[in-house]
Amino acid sequence: MDLKKAQPPLERQLALLGFELVHLELVREGRDEMLRLYIDHLDAEASGRKITLDDCTSANEGLLLWMDVEFPDLREKLGVEISSPGMERPLVKADHFRRFAGRLCRVQTAAPINGQKRFKGWIGPVADGNVTLEEDGVLKVIPIEGIQKARLAPFDEEKTPRPKHLTARFTEVPDADGVETSVVEDEEA
Numbered sequence: 001m002d003l004k005k006a007q008p009p010l011e012r013q014l015a016l017l018g019f020e021l022v023h024l025e026l027v028r029e030g031r032d033e034m035l036r037l038y039i040d041h042l043d044a045e046a047s048g049r050k051i052t053l054d055d056c057t058s059a060n061e062g063l064l065l066w067m068d069v070e071f072p073d074l075r076e077k078l079g080v081e082i083s084s085p086g087m088e089r090p091l092v093k094a095d096h097f098r099r100f101a102g103r104l105c106r107v108q109t110a111a112p113i114n115g116q117k118r119f120k121g122w123i124g125p126v127a128d129g130n131v132t133l134e135e136d137g138v139l140k141v142i143p144i145e146g147i148q149k150a151r152l153a154p155f156d157e158e159k160t161p162r163p164k165h166l167t168a169r170f171t172e173v174p175d176a177d178g179v180e181t182s183v184v185e186d187e188e189a
Contacts, residue, residue: 017062023090034079051084091150097123097131104157107150122163134163
């Protein structure tokens with residue numbers, strides 16, 4: 001299944017049901033392949049509502065009937081699972097990083113940036129397709145397009161030193177001292 005092709009119609013249908021598609025992934029569980037959809041309420045940022053089991057059931061019921069029409073062979077090949085984003089919420093879009101500015105996250109990039117592929121830092125400004133993270137007191141600018149996987153890291157927030165340069169909500173990168181430029185390196189085989 002081509003996830004990039006399936007994502008826009010899935011997003012539209014979930015929006016009609018009152019949900020945002022946070023993340024979509026294919027996972028293998030034993031011999032079975034699952035299409036896993038992480039959802040949130042469309043108004044989650046404003047309302048603070050969390051996804052419940054009833055929400056997942058409602059989204060599942062509304063989505064499966066539609067999927068049988070739009071993607072008739074899908075459920076023969078894949079199981080479908082609808083889940084809340086959870087505490088370690090996936091961060092996929094620029095808006096996700098903006099929404100959780102000031103929070104700690106883990107990021108893995110597809111290609112090394114300044115010799116590094118894994119980052120754990122406090123989320124800073126998002127601009128021009130990049131997110132700024134503060135990792136160990138150093139600001140690092142990461143192209144969102146180059147991110148392979150990103151998740152909030154709420155369980156590490158208490159034991160990770162607070163950011164020196166970033167505040168909880170901001171609009172631009174603070175003083176440029178200590179900002180690493182984003183140089184995506186070719187991955188060596």
